[in-house]
Amino acid sequence: MTIAATTDTDVFARRIRTIVGERGVIDQATDMAPYLVDERGYYRGSARMIVRPASTAEVSQVLRACNEMRVPVVPQGGNTSLCGGATPFEHGNEIVLSLVRLNRVRSVDPLNYAITVEAGVILADVQKAAAEHDRLFPLSLGGEGTARIGGNLSTNAGGTGVLRYGNARDLVLGIEVVLPDGTVWDGLRGLRKDNTGYDLKQLFIGAEGTLGVITATVLKLYPRPAALETAFAALSGPEAAIELLSRARKRTDDKVAAFELILRTPLEMVLRRIPGARDPLAKAYSTYALVEISSGRDDGGLRAELEVLLAEAIEDGLVKDAAVAESAQQRKDFWRLRETIPEAQKHEGASIKHDVSVPVSRTAEFIAKASRDVDSVVAGARIVAFGHVGDGNIHFNISEPAGGDTALFRARAEDITRTIHDIVARMDGSISAEHGIGRYKRDELAHYKPAIALDLMRRIKSAIDPNGIMNPGKVV
Amino acid sequence: MTIAATTDTDVFARRIRTIVGERGVIDQATDMAPYLVDERGYYRGSARMIVRPASTAEVSQVLRACNEMRVPVVPQGGNTSLCGGATPFEHGNEIVLSLVRLNRVRSVDPLNYAITVEAGVILADVQKAAAEHDRLFPLSLGGEGTARIGGNLSTNAGGTGVLRYGNARDLVLGIEVVLPDGTVWDGLRGLRKDNTGYDLKQLFIGAEGTLGVITATVLKLYPRPAALETAFAALSGPEAAIELLSRARKRTDDKVAAFELILRTPLEMVLRRIPGARDPLAKAYSTYALVEISSGRDDGGLRAELEVLLAEAIEDGLVKDAAVAESAQQRKDFWRLRETIPEAQKHEGASIKHDVSVPVSRTAEFIAKASRDVDSVVAGARIVAFGHVGDGNIHFNISEPAGGDTALFRARAEDITRTIHDIVARMDGSISAEHGIGRYKRDELAHYKPAIALDLMRRIKSAIDPNGIMNPGKVV
Numbered sequence: 001m002t003i004a005a006t007t008d009t010d011v012f013a014r015r016i017r018t019i020v021g022e023r024g025v026i027d028q029a030t031d032m033a034p035y036l037v038d039e040r041g042y043y044r045g046s047a048r049m050i051v052r053p054a055s056t057a058e059v060s061q062v063l064r065a066c067n068e069m070r071v072p073v074v075p076q077g078g079n080t081s082l083c084g085g086a087t088p089f090e091h092g093n094e095i096v097l098s099l100v101r102l103n104r105v106r107s108v109d110p111l112n113y114a115i116t117v118e119a120g121v122i123l124a125d126v127q128k129a130a131a132e133h134d135r136l137f138p139l140s141l142g143g144e145g146t147a148r149i150g151g152n153l154s155t156n157a158g159g160t161g162v163l164r165y166g167n168a169r170d171l172v173l174g175i176e177v178v179l180p181d182g183t184v185w186d187g188l189r190g191l192r193k194d195n196t197g198y199d200l201k202q203l204f205i206g207a208e209g210t211l212g213v214i215t216a217t218v219l220k221l222y223p224r225p226a227a228l229e230t231a232f233a234a235l236s237g238p239e240a241a242i243e244l245l246s247r248a249r250k251r252t253d254d255k256v257a258a259f260e261l262i263l264r265t266p267l268e269m270v271l272r273r274i275p276g277a278r279d280p281l282a283k284a285y286s287t288y289a290l291v292e293i294s295s296g297r298d299d300g301g302l303r304a305e306l307e308v309l310l311a312e313a314i315e316d317g318l319v320k321d322a323a324v325a326e327s328a329q330q331r332k333d334f335w336r337l338r339e340t341i342p343e344a345q346k347h348e349g350a351s352i353k354h355d356v357s358v359p360v361s362r363t364a365e366f367i368a369k370a371s372r373d374v375d376s377v378v379a380g381a382r383i384v385a386f387g388h389v390g391d392g393n394i395h396f397n398i399s400e401p402a403g404g405d406t407a408l409f410r411a412r413a414e415d416i417t418r419t420i421h422d423i424v425a426r427m428d429g430s431i432s433a434e435h436g437i438g439r440y441k442r443d444e445l446a447h448y449k450p451a452i453a454l455d456l457m458r459r460i461k462s463a464i465d466p467n468g469i470m471n472p473g474k475v476v
Numbered sequence: 477m478t479i480a481a482t483t484d485t486d487v488f489a490r491r492i493r494t495i496v497g498e499r500g501v502i503d504q505a506t507d508m509a510p511y512l513v514d515e516r517g518y519y520r521g522s523a524r525m526i527v528r529p530a531s532t533a534e535v536s537q538v539l540r541a542c543n544e545m546r547v548p549v550v551p552q553g554g555n556t557s558l559c560g561g562a563t564p565f566e567h568g569n570e571i572v573l574s575l576v577r578l579n580r581v582r583s584v585d586p587l588n589y590a591i592t593v594e595a596g597v598i599l600a601d602v603q604k605a606a607a608e609h610d611r612l613f614p615l616s617l618g619g620e621g622t623a624r625i626g627g628n629l630s631t632n633a634g635g636t637g638v639l640r641y642g643n644a645r646d647l648v649l650g651i652e653v654v655l656p657d658g659t660v661w662d663g664l665r666g667l668r669k670d671n672t673g674y675d676l677k678q679l680f681i682g683a684e685g686t687l688g689v690i691t692a693t694v695l696k697l698y699p700r701p702a703a704l705e706t707a708f709a710a711l712s713g714p715e716a717a718i719e720l721l722s723r724a725r726k727r728t729d730d731k732v733a734a735f736e737l738i739l740r741t742p743l744e745m746v747l748r749r750i751p752g753a754r755d756p757l758a759k760a761y762s763t764y765a766l767v768e769i770s771s772g773r774d775d776g777g778l779r780a781e782l783e784v785l786l787a788e789a790i791e792d793g794l795v796k797d798a799a800v801a802e803s804a805q806q807r808k809d810f811w812r813l814r815e816t817i818p819e820a821q822k823h824e825g826a827s828i829k830h831d832v833s834v835p836v837s838r839t840a841e842f843i844a845k846a847s848r849d850v851d852s853v854v855a856g857a858r859i860v861a862f863g864h865v866g867d868g869n870i871h872f873n874i875s876e877p878a879g880g881d882t883a884l885f886r887a888r889a890e891d892i893t894r895t896i897h898d899i900v901a902r903m904d905g906s907i908s909a910e911h912g913i914g915r916y917k918r919d920e921l922a923h924y925k926p927a928i929a930l931d932l933m934r935r936i937k938s939a940i941d942p943n944g945i946m947n948p949g950k951v952v
Contacts, residue, residue, distance in 0.1 A: 111718050111837035112868070113725075156671050167669060170646065185928045190835045192867040193643060194906035195632050195682060196913060196921055197951055198933050202678035206671060223726040242587050249589075250699040253772045255729060296729045359666040361587035391668040392588070430670035437672060445672055452661045456940070457674050463939035464932070475673055 009048070012069050016051055016095075019061040024101075026050035035096045038087040039080050039143075043439065046092035047074070054101045056176060056184060056215040062097065063213065063469075064182030072469050073097050075209035077119065077151025080143040082355075083438030085155060085208045085474055099150050102215055105129045113221040114173055114190040119150025119214050126219065135221035138165035142339065150214045156206035158434030160258045163390035164294075165222065167434070168205065174218035175201045180211075180465040190218045203460065208436055209471040211464045225257070225294035229306045230331045233313075233322035234285035238263075238364035240318040241289050241389050244309075245360070248291060251309050255302075258292040259390035261363075266341045266384045269399075273344040277337060280323040280330075289389070290338050341386050341395075349400040351384070352413050356424045357433035360392040366427055367394065373419050374398055378412050393433040396420060421448060437475045445475070485524070488545050492527055492571075495537040500577075502526035511572045514563040515556050515619075519915065522568035523550070530577045532652060532660060532691040538573065539689065539945075540658030548948050549573050551685035553595065553627025556619040558831075559914030561631060561684045561950055575626050578691055581605045589697040590649055590666040595626025595690050602695065611697035614641035618815065626690045632682035634910030636734045639866035640770075641698065643910070644681065650694035651677045656687075656941040666694045679936065684912055685947040687940045701733070701770035705782045706807045709789075709798035710761035714739075714840035716794040717765050717865050721836070724767060727785050731778075734768040735866035737839075742817045742860045745875075749820040753813060756799040756806075765865070766814050817862050817871075825876040827860070828889050832900045833909035836868040842903055843870065849895050850874055854888050869909040872896060897924060913951045921951070 017025055026032050027049040035050045037043065048071070053059045066073050072094045076086040088094040102118035105125070109115070110133040117126055123144040130137040139152060141159030151157075153175065157168040165171065174189040187201050204211055235241055241261050248256045264286050270277045295302045306324060313319040325331035345351055358366045371383045380401030387395040398416055400409035421431045425448050437445050446454065457476045461468075493501055502508055503525040511526045513519065524547070529535045542549050548570045552562040564570040578594035581601070585591070586609040593602055599620040606613040615628060617635030627633075629651065633644040641647065650665040663677050680687055711717055717737050724732045740762050746753045771778045782800060789795040801807040821827055834842045847859045856877030863871040874892055876885035897907045901924050913921050922930065933952050937944075 109835060109837050111722055112835040113722075114835065156675075158669055158671075162669065166646075169675065170642075179928070179932075183928050185932065186926065187929070189904045189906070191833050191904075191906050191909075192836065193634055193638060193833045193864070193869045193909040195634075195908050195910055196906055196917075196925060197682075197929070198687075198936060199632075199645065199678050199682055200929060200932055202675050203936075206673075206675055211674075223730055246587055246589075250772050253729065253731065254699055296726050357667050357669045359585060359588040359590065360668065361585050388669070393669045428665045428667075430665070430667050430672055432671045433667075433669040434671055441672075449672060450662065452655070452659050453663070453673070453676060456655075456661065456676055459939040460674060460679075460936060463935040 008069065012065065012071060013049065015065045016049065016062060019065065020051060020053050020058050024052045024054060024058065026052065035076060035079065035098060036088060038084045039082060043084045043087045045088035046090055047088045047094050047096045048092065050096045050098055052098045052101050056102070056178065059178045059213055059215050060182045060184050063178050063180060066095065066469050067181045067467055070467060070469065071095060072472050074471055075099065075154070075213050077148035078122065078143065078146045080147045080151065081155065081438055082435040083440035085436055085438030086151065087439070089473060097213065099148065099215070106216065108133050109190060110135055112190050114218055115221055116188060116216065116218045117149055118216045119148065121149050123147045123149055123152055130221050131224065134224050136224040137219060137221055139168055139171055149217060153205050153214050153217060154207065154209050155436040158388065158391070158393065160260070160388065162388060163259055164254070164257050169202065171220045172201060172205060172217055173220055175204060175214050176216040177204050177212045177214055180467065180470050188216060188218050208438060208475050210461060210475050211470060223296040225296060226298035227295045227302045228292065228331070229302045230290070230292045230325040230334055231306055231310060231322050232280045232334045233289050233291060233310060234281055234320040235287040235289055236317055236320060237287050238367045241287065242361060242364060244289060244313055244318050245390055247313065248309055252293050252305050255293045255295055256291070256390065257294040258290065260290040260338050260387065261389035262288040262290065262338060262386045263383065265382050266345070266386050267337065269344040269348050269384065270337055270340050273347045274340045277340065278333070280334065281321050283321065285320055290334055338386065341384065345384055345397060345399055350406050350409050351397055351399045352416055354396045354417065354420050355433050355435045356396055356420065356429055356431060357391065357393040358424060358427045358429035360390070362427055363389050363392055363394060366423065366429070370396060370420050370423050373423065374416055377415050377419055378409055380404060381409070381416070439474055442475065484545070488541065488547060489525065491541050492525065492538060495541065496527060496529050496534050500528045500530060500534065502528065511552060511555065511574060512564060514560045515558060519560045519563045521564035522566055523564045523570050523572045524568065526572045526574055528574045528577050532578070532654065535654045535689055535691050536658045536660050539654050539656060542571065542945050543657045543943055546943060546945065547571060548945050550947055551575065551630070551689050553624035554598065554619065554622045556623045556627065557631065557914055558911045559916035561912055561914030562627065563915070565949060573689065575624065575691070582692065584609050585666060586611055588666050590694055591697055592664060592692065592694045593625055594692045595624065597625050599623045599625055599628055606697050607700060610700050612700040613695060613697055615644055615647055625693060629681050629690050629693060630683065630685050631912040634864065634867070634869065636736070636864065638864060639735055640730070640733050645678065647696045648677060648681060648693055649696055651680060651690050652692040653680050653688045653690055656943065656946050664692060664694050684914060684951050686937060686951050687946060699772040701772060702774035703771045703778045704768065704807070705778045706766070706768045706801040706810055707782055707786060707798050708756045708810045709765050709767060709786060710757055710796040711763040711765055712793055712796060713763050714843050717763065718837060718840060720765060720789055720794050721866055723789065724785055728769050728781050731769045731771055732767070732866065733770040734766065736766040736814050736863065737865035738764040738766065738814060738862045739859065741858050742821070742862050743813060745820040745824050745860065746813055746816050749823045750816045753816065754809070756810065757797050759797065761796055766810055814862065817860065821860055821873060821875055826882050826885050827873055827875045828892055830872040830893065830896050831909050831911045832872055832896065832905055832907060833867065833869040834900060834903045834905035836866070838903055839865050839868055839870060842899065842905070846872060846896050846899050849899065850892055853891050853895055854885055856880060857885070857892070915950055918951065
């Protein structure tokens, strides 16, 4: 299956150099290093070389060579995967195919509310290009300054805008893909409606590079919000969050741009660990929601909408207290309380992280049940629950008990994860809501995914990548 | 490949009867007839029997039998396909698998904004069940009183709500599918986020029953609009429609629920042929738009939004005149002008229909070019262009010249279609925007779809339906 003899290795290397030139190859250890380790530092891999093609045509020739010579390929964008999806294995037989040089914004069509970009464009640069035409590209996430759009599509990225605009998958009109044998499928059409056969693009989106390489895409744009209002609200409990969200969707005409849940424990970690963090409310509460609504018009009406929503919710006992951001700085401060949770948690000792989802209506039930059961595995374990509750997506992280035995906590890590994922499975939830599978959750997927779904995935994989050269050992 | 001997045929029939019982089989010619002809009356097929299972388990056993005995299966919902997708061929070797008895609303989860229904539920009944819980299921189309949700998903139905809520594909959270060999994939999850491998559901949605049978689905619901405002506006031309739509999206915070284009020729046909139809405007214009905006709140603000939008557009010369509906009746009258176009066109002689799409920004260019080129094929041919211009989807129908030679017009039908579809292809458009492929456009698809896309479709088809029993001769 793989080539081992030195002669063949040299032949392969020469062939790749002929295609991409000297600038397109990195093969010195120090220069290769950053491409071989994943974002979280869990995996340190090895590779024959880093190949950096400059065009779709070069990607095509590289894949043809790899397919013919059975050299496995690990596609990589901004290398920000949280599941090791873009990191090669330790054996060193793979190449890393970096898309960073495919970084052109090909065109913007404001009247079609569409933008065409290459896979290596950084997410923040897609947002900027859209803004220059008074449009919004709504995909937004922590790593947007580093992550690249090809990777965002390959992992079907989520983030904070999903509630209103959908996942990455929902923002794509067309894609260009190089298949494992080097043929190029040009599906770069900017159509809102096209019922001419199977929706091939949805197969490659979220496939984490196991079926081919996305080289370019046509993305949906939206009217740019002109006004934004943000509240930090204390709730009577997680179940109040669901009811408040449902009301907010109705009252604001579905203008809810973000709805993030934060429990007291993570907030306290932030207040304790992050310099300058300040509780916006006078008293302590068990549960908070960061609520943001946005509008394409700037006529002052939005603020009133948010205030009415909150006033009614206070009257009905859903909301205990709330602060509405009075300035851009205060809005930033609110968001900082949410976004620095992972950072704060690092200072609180060992932790185990879970990126799960359940139906929105069952998020409170999930949090209650999972909190109880985790406590019965490790008494005093601290529940750091927060996240995109508007999508049913909870980052249900566990920190070791304060002053506890770290080694003992670590020894129970697998039991904790099994406990949480079992609850998720019984609630028809997902063990990976937005981070994907990669290498990190592949065994977990095999454990929870129905056999028939795994079988379908394998059949599709074999049909499209018969030699199994695309990112082997990831996902399927 | 197929069974011919009478003995085998008898064995098959007995096996099916054992599974679904006497109530589940129709095999008398007169009772079978309605299942054997398509909505437009283009195709009259034949079949061994109509099989009407009452549960997913029965569908599973029927498919297992068909797969083992190599009997091809034509799945059928409300039988409203406009492309013959649910009609058997003339040879009589197939069965029609009717899903009409799988007609339960399984559950509604208002807080998760989701509903779970079986494939045979009529679209209008899905809408009703949602409304009973103060929610909206936004898929809406002419045949909604007859079409069934399984068919809507299998053809990725479009309709008038696409602009705001997306195609059927975008409204699905989960599906249950019986695969060709009878195994059941239970993908009935109501999650907003789930990144655990390939998005299998999107493969079956829009596959027109060629990969398996959708037996149930979890659908997205939305806040129910409390207010609705509708305008019938005369425009300076088709290019003004695009600009007006773009402004409307921005000004109304993306509350545009429908944006339909109507040219003067189809409006005149309606005024001439449909009893009671009346031009809402005092003078005649070349181009009209039916614009509807909706809101979850009923505070009277919506009317003002629409009026401001129109007033500014009049000032800028985009809109020449406009009427805003003053009552529910007047709204209905406006919509009737749009919805009776196909009926009116029937009275105007022979016609050829095209369901195409181009990027929204190029709709005016398409209409201009296609109108000119059609005239050069048949001088005086009347352009009946209308449709969902907000999605770039134009129903570009052609009626024979007034007082022309019908036989001559019919003789040029293929040339006209080739002319139009060639323009669509050059504009990176779609030759089937919302009606699908079925049997009607299969050759046309083979002509226009890139070879690599057809090849990918075939590879997927073989991987999932290796014996080719699912709706053979349709789509691929």
